[in-house]
Amino acid sequence: MTKLYYPVIRRSPLWLTATAFAFFGLNQSQAVTASALAQKLNLSIEQVTRIQSQNALSPESLNALPPEKLPELLRELGHQDLPRERAAFRLLQEVDEKHQIPPQPILTALKQLQELRRQIKALKVSGIPVGKVIVPKMMILPFTAGLNPNHTGWSNLGPTNIGGRTRSIIVHPTKPGVMWVGSVGGGVWRTDDGGKNFIPVNDLMANLAVSCMAIDPKNPNLIYAxxxxxxxNEDALRGGGIFLTTDGTTWSQLASTMKPEFSVINRLSISSDSKIMLIAVGRTDTSLGGIYRSADAARQTWVRQLSGDICEVAFHPTLSLKAIASGLSDGNAYYSDDAGQHWTSAKHPETWSGRIELAYARKNPDVVYASIDRNGGEIWRSSDGGKNYVKRSAVGSDGNVVRYLGEQGWYDNVVWAADPTNENKIILGGIDLWKSTDGGDSFIDISTWWDERSAHADQHVIASSADFDGVGKKAIYFGNDGGVYETEDIDTVGNDPDPPRVAGWVRLDNTYGVTQFYSGAGNTSSGVIIGGAQDNGTLCSVPSQRLTWTTMFGGDGGYCASDASDPNTFYGEYVFGNIHRSMDQGQTAEFISGQYWDGKQWSWKQIPYQITDAQLQQCNFIAPITIDPNNSNSVLVGCRSLWRTIDAKTPNTNATGPKWTPIKNSTGVNISATAVAKGNSDLIWVGHNNGDVFMTMNGTASAPTWVRINDHGGSVLPSRFCTRVVIDPADSKRVYLAFGGYTSSNVWKTTDSGQTWSNISKGLPQAPVRSLAIHPDNPRFLYLGTEVGVFASEDAGASWSPTNEGPTNCSVEELFWMNRTLVAATHGRGFFQIDLTAAGGASPAVPGG
Incomplete structure (x- = not known):
């Protein structure tokens, strides 16, 4: 299959009618009705209009869409709103048995981690020996299974050419080229050369879910995140308040924001005289959110001045008493005339709804623009500082209203009006980017998400360069789901005669390694590594170009698997159990779960050549894939049922391919983890979303017998998301289970095939555990990937150490081995590796089971 770039999936109620738009293959000046286009493409009118509405495609852009991309757009019509579904899946792994998340869970977990590190350092300073144990067991220093406790040894594997979701960009006001960007999973990064190179400012910052930043107008050395x-997002990546740097590199947390109400900071704004800071706080389970105000220089005192789910707050560019704000979901906009102490609702002749984003016009701050998540996107304008608004026409080149937000303005919505020479010049960001020079009455699209030469889809932030003057210096930076992009000239970018709009776009993801992976796998023989990435597809890295990754399959990536016996064969996942296979080391891939493109539409093969649960979307958003370590032709996929093929490498056609059979019937709850014992294909374990765990000892039978083992031996396992099942290759009776939730008791062990269980979580922070790896040469050496980094044990889990404080403080989704090198796939900082060859030969430090 041709390797393509695919966008975030979008779907919700339709807003587009069957109006005229351009036809594939016609000149841009020609237009046909939706019915004519549907007839030409053998589609229904509904399909045609949904394609345009979901993807916010202008008529011209749809006209220019390459024919080979049409199958991907049609494939996505069958799914719900993927950003929400993606978030809901993440949430499943974070809640406890009561479907709750405690206040500031990340902060609490990291505090526990820091305290554990402090205790370890204190013990070392005290000179506790590392030889024979001569102190009480409770004082034994946890060992690190070969990892250096000084944060060394890890090396980055990239990708350095593929970014990730970026919601904040700030530029130094007097130093062109100096800029900080904030990734929602990978923390704050700095560039001193205008984006040619980025470096992370602090991998061990106490929270890497950076959503917004602000620089002090009077002192550019003061930066807040x-x-x-x-x-x-249902998962609303949990935060830890506000962080401050005085040198652009070293960050500390504002103690005053170490409270539950500061878990979701959507926006920061500082008055032009630097005296007042306002923050827009989103609603959480434990807080109503609102606008908080601090009037002391140290930002130690905060007062909530307005309650609500707030997404935007901004001070007037020059008048410190004036400010504007808006809601995330209720359609409200506000203004203040007393530096944020009191707020008044803005007036507008129509009822607003949804998320609202606001922007002062730099040329004339009496002008305020509002981008409304209603009817696919509406632009309104105020001429009195945000008190009263009037709707603008927002007409595109075809004479129709532009629907720039598509169907996900709740997720991506941004407006820019910072040209110092023209108050009528605005840029709107939704799925693509649009520009107006007449105050919002007419627009042209300036980006085309489906072309890799243009800006990535889903816009979140727009920032002018430090020397932007609207005349000779007109560079602007954009943050989106693909990272950071730039244009040197906002007046000429995307001015191609016809779409795609690619002129003037520059991708700035050089060394900006913030890709959010769900999974990873590698082949020792070929050295090829693949990873399933959020919104960036299943990606591939080869040894000769390790840091520069390519696309194996587009869309959202998921779980991955590598055939240990064949250096060419890899498996990946789109979403909901849609499995694809590559047999050329990740250069191309095709579905093997039953769907196929017949040249006109997507169809499903007949049973047994389909995973029926995938067709019905009865799977987790990211469903587990496991290759039988004893038979590489046997691949298992966990959905509502457990599906298996024993001819995974069978050639694929539109009618045949690998045959799939359910070998474990549905319990009504999705399967979340699977494992097959090395040396015994009959021994299979599965975990479920609700914590149920099953085992079979005749797994190769056509109808295996399954035994539920949650409550054997008097120790009841957690009834929350089972993230991982790991069977010890050296002893199949020894099995480890990992669970989600910001709570304790997330790692369990049995040494008798589930007859009895031990909770081996003591000493670990209360955070989701997402992966577990056993050293190939020493089964007592364990490595855990958690929401807050990697932990290790040298005694089969009896005690744990926070290893080398690495590779970062972000979530480690997957740990796997390439020979004796441990590879970590993170959700926000890409891939890392560390050579642990020497560790495997060490003797266990403390006797363990």
């Missing part, structure tokens, strides 16, 4: 992403 707000954490926690609350833009309508």
């Amino acid at each position: 707000g954490t926690g992403e609350g833009f309508g």
